[in-house]
Amino acid sequence: MEQLRETLKGHHLxxxxxxxxxxxxxxxxxxALSHGDLEGALGENYDRVTIYRTLKTxxxxxxxxxxxxxxxxxxxxCSHQCSEEKHQHDHIHFKCNxxxxxxxxxxxxxxxxALPTGYQPESFNLLIQGKCPECLAN
Amino acid sequence: MEQLRETLKGHHLxxxxxxxxxxxxxxxxxxALSHGDLEGALGENYDRVTIYRTLKTxxxxxxxxxxxxxxxxxxxxCSHQCSEEKHQHDHIHFKCNxxxxxxxxxxxxxxxxALPTGYQPESFNLLIQGKCPECLAN
DNA sequence: GTATTATATGCAACGATGTTGCAGTGTATT
DNA sequence: AATACACTGCAACATCGTTGCATATAATAC
Numbered sequence: 450m451e452q453l454r455e456t457l458k459g460h461h462l463x464x465x466x467x468x469x470x471x472x473x474x475x476x477x478x479x480x481a482l483s484h485g486d487l488e489g490a491l492g493e494n495y496d497r498v499t500i501y502r503t504l505k506t507x508x509x510x511x512x513x514x515x516x517x518x519x520x521x522x523x524x525x526x527c528s529h530q531c532s533e534e535k536h537q538h539d540h541i542h543f544k545c546n547x548x549x550x551x552x553x554x555x556x557x558x559x560x561x562x563a564l565p566t567g568y569q570p571e572s573f574n575l576l577i578q579g580k581c582p583e584c585l586a587n
Numbered sequence: 588m589e590q591l592r593e594t595l596k597g598h599h600l601x602x603x604x605x606x607x608x609x610x611x612x613x614x615x616x617x618x619a620l621s622h623g624d625l626e627g628a629l630g631e632n633y634d635r636v637t638i639y640r641t642l643k644t645x646x647x648x649x650x651x652x653x654x655x656x657x658x659x660x661x662x663x664x665c666s667h668q669c670s671e672e673k674h675q676h677d678h679i680h681f682k683c684n685x686x687x688x689x690x691x692x693x694x695x696x697x698x699x700x701a702l703p704t705g706y707q708p709e710s711f712n713l714l715i716q717g718k719c720p721e722c723l724a725n
Numbered sequence: 726g727t728a729t730t731a732t733a734t735g736c737a738a739c740g741a742t743g744t745t746g747c748a749g750t751g752t753a754t755t
Numbered sequence: 756a757a758t759a760c761a762c763t764g765c766a767a768c769a770t771c772g773t774t775g776c777a778t779a780t781a782a783t784a785c
Contacts, residue, residue: 463781465733496735517655543706560698567720568681574714582705601752634764
């Protein structure tokens with residue numbers, strides 16, 4: 450639980466119960482979460498708006514990053530220490546079509562792509578959809 | 588303009604002025620369009636709901652496909668003849684951070700990725716963000 | 726421990742986005 | 756031209772996300 454405070458302080462944020470709860474929800478569930486997921490988990494304790502603002506703050510401070518899938522927007526913890534200044538997220542996201550969960554595959558890097566001349570790439574976002582190990586086992 | 592009717596008929600759809608206008612908007616602008624873009628272009632002629640339903644129908648029939656970026660959901664024409672039965676979209680999408688336009692890079696395929704054991708991939712979606720040739724030229 | 730200051734929260738209200746049901750209109754077919 | 760079916764517009768609603776403001780809370784200084 451001290452780790453939560455450490456993470457928040459490390460990103461120059463005040464420790465509040467809402468921020469601690471949102472952060473620990475991200476750490477307990479391993480997969481990417483939408484605002485709705487968090488509202489479902491914490492909605493009785495905190496206002497919708499507060500959760501929105503917490504997500505926005507976490508995004509700006511580099512604690513979480515956006516994850517896109519065909520259903521919409523989710524968020525996941527940044528693994529390597531991201532900060533307000535620098536984000537680095539060229540890893541792969543995998544969404545299971547069976548259980549619906551989206552995860553970061555931290556260790557896999559996105560392979561190089563030879564873009565046509567004139568295109569200057571700055572960031573990459575690869576989403577793979579299919580079946581995850583847990584669902585294949587059943 | 589006959590081409591519009593052909594495309595619609597080819598996908599077993601009745602030709603209506605709304606569908607013709609939505610389709611020609613996609614063909615004239617080369618980039619991916621959101622519902623809001625279409626409403627801005629055609630909103631005075633057609634009801635919001637009709638445009639939503641047209642997009643939904645086009646999706647189901649394989650005339651357009653979803654394109655995701657950090658701002659949300661857009662749609663783009665399917666190049667290779669997709670149908671209700673089969674969609675094939677493993678090409679790359681490029682979003683320009685300057686002009687905000689998202690395009691399909693039809694000719695580029697997504698390179699292979701060695702997934703960890705247990706993951707069964709079914710579809711791939713690669714979004715590259717950066718600067719497009721037009722914006723770099725200015 | 727208390728006072729001060731800056732920040733975070735809750736509430737209310739609003740705007741944008743997307744969906745559904747139903748009556749009326751238009752398209753394709755005979 | 757008549758019929759059957761599909762599409763459209765309207766109204767109403769549900770969801771999602773944002774903003775302003777008063778209050779509460781956390782960090783800092785005393």
